[in-house]
Amino acid sequence: MKSVLIKNIKSLYGIIQNVSIQKKSGTEMNMLDSIDNAYLLITDGIIKDFGVMNDLPETTAEVIDANNGYVLPCFIDSHTHIVYAKSREEEFVMRIKGKSYEEISEAGGGILNSAGKLQAMSEDELFESAKARLFEVIKFGTGAIEIKSGYGLTVEDELKMLRVIKRLKAISPITIKATFLGAHAIPTEYKQNREAYINLVLNDMLPKVAAENLAEYCDVFCDQGFFTVDETERILIAAKQYGLKAKIHGNELGYTGGVQVAVKHQALSVDHLEYTGEAEITSLKNGNTMPVGLPNCSFFLGIPYAPGRQIIDAGLPFCLASDYNPGSSPNGRMSFVVSLACTQMKLTPEEAINATTINGAYALELSHTHGSITKGKLGNVIITKQIPSLAFIPYSFGVDLIETVIINGAKIN
Ligand SMILES: [Zn+2]
Numbered sequence: 001m002k003s004v005l006i007k008n009i010k011s012l013y014g015i016i017q018n019v020s021i022q023k024k025s026g027t028e029m030n031m032l033d034s035i036d037n038a039y040l041l042i043t044d045g046i047i048k049d050f051g052v053m054n055d056l057p058e059t060t061a062e063v064i065d066a067n068n069g070y071v072l073p074c075f076i077d078s079h080t081h082i083v084y085a086k087s088r089e090e091e092f093v094m095r096i097k098g099k100s101y102e103e104i105s106e107a108g109g110g111i112l113n114s115a116g117k118l119q120a121m122s123e124d125e126l127f128e129s130a131k132a133r134l135f136e137v138i139k140f141g142t143g144a145i146e147i148k149s150g151y152g153l154t155v156e157d158e159l160k161m162l163r164v165i166k167r168l169k170a171i172s173p174i175t176i177k178a179t180f181l182g183a184h185a186i187p188t189e190y191k192q193n194r195e196a197y198i199n200l201v202l203n204d205m206l207p208k209v210a211a212e213n214l215a216e217y218c219d220v221f222c223d224q225g226f227f228t229v230d231e232t233e234r235i236l237i238a239a240k241q242y243g244l245k246a247k248i249h250g251n252e253l254g255y256t257g258g259v260q261v262a263v264k265h266q267a268l269s270v271d272h273l274e275y276t277g278e279a280e281i282t283s284l285k286n287g288n289t290m291p292v293g294l295p296n297c298s299f300f301l302g303i304p305y306a307p308g309r310q311i312i313d314a315g316l317p318f319c320l321a322s323d324y325n326p327g328s329s330p331n332g333r334m335s336f337v338v339s340l341a342c343t344q345m346k347l348t349p350e351e352a353i354n355a356t357t358i359n360g361a362y363a364l365e366l367s368h369t370h371g372s373i374t375k376g377k378l379g380n381v382i383i384t385k386q387i388p389s390l391a392f393i394p395y396s397f398g399v400d401l402i403e404t405v406i407i408n409g410a411k412i413n
Helices: 026-030 089-096 101-106 110-119 123-139 155-171 194-211 229-241 258-264 278-285 295-301 308-313 334-345 349-356 358-363
Strands: 003-015 033-043 046-052 062-065 071-073 075-077 142-148 175-183 217-222 245-250 269-272 290-293 381-384 402-407
Touching: 003 046, 003 349, 003 381, 026 308, 026 349, 075 334, 075 349, 075 358, 089 101, 101 110, 110 155, 123 142, 123 155, 123 402, 142 358, 155 175, 155 194, 175 194, 175 229, 194 229, 217 229, 217 258, 229 245, 229 258, 245 258, 258 269, 258 278, 278 308, 290 308, 290 358, 295 334, 308 334, 308 349, 334 349, 349 358
Parallel strands: 003 062, 003 071, 075 142, 142 175, 175 217, 217 245, 245 269, 269 290
Antiparallel strands: 003 033, 033 046, 071 381, 381 402
């Protein structure tokens, strides 16, 4: 039995005593329970005990001195595309010069640009570059992550991406969930015959993904210029037959029905939500689908932010993820997501932390093991440098305030 004791914690944040709490909604999101002057004991990778320093138990555990830093649960990043071939800074420069994301996409840029580059790259090369990104974000405090396919867009290349994710799962210290996103964009050669591509997703990709057990979830980019609500429904119905739950890219580019179709098909989450109004909020209230904002994307593309404040004020849960990808969010640092949520969406620091921890865990069906300081959950925590307050984390945007990351009770170097 291997135990680790973290002592001299200025405040231990993110405590949820009841392990059956899966998410936080509405006013609960502003509550982030804490203990000042605390210790935390992790045994065999699992949170065993915590309390005030005066009650520190006798133990032979390895001691880590938090040195008056804060301790929080690791971030859960429920939406990423970290398996990709090349960065896309040439498109970034095109946008600076005035081209829109959709114009760049129509000119062969965007997702199709990433697809072309990924198709030309070997599985081993893809694995090595994605592995580097995975360990990069772990150092930034991410303690579980979702990774999507969707830059393959052929049967073989979608499978190649998902096999890379499967290999990452085998070597990763953190939990990874895989999402099949064959319906990310219509490839150029199918532009005049989109039905043929949808049939490829339904009749070739999905059965093979399921047969090799390569994904937990199925995603569709349901938005203008991408997939319609009807096409999305057909794909989700088929995916369900293969046991894949839905996670949807919706309402990034317009009020396109993505939220409603996600709720109708009991999607685990609907992500983006830049265009969310009363109808979408009403729809979300009638289901259990987690709304997920991706503020990096709004920051980077200069598009509206998802109305996180209104979503929470409507009594709903709200989650935040990085959307780490080469086109619209080339950054996986979740503390920056927290800063943007506070500065741009007007979330409180407590709400933003809940949105990136327990609610992220819900969006990946990991609430029983991740996302809070709870006895019996995994010992995945961040120890901060010496900082004056919790609010200092989003306040100091872009600054690295993490001293140590602990995954399954072990320090990450
Ligand atoms: Zn995405």
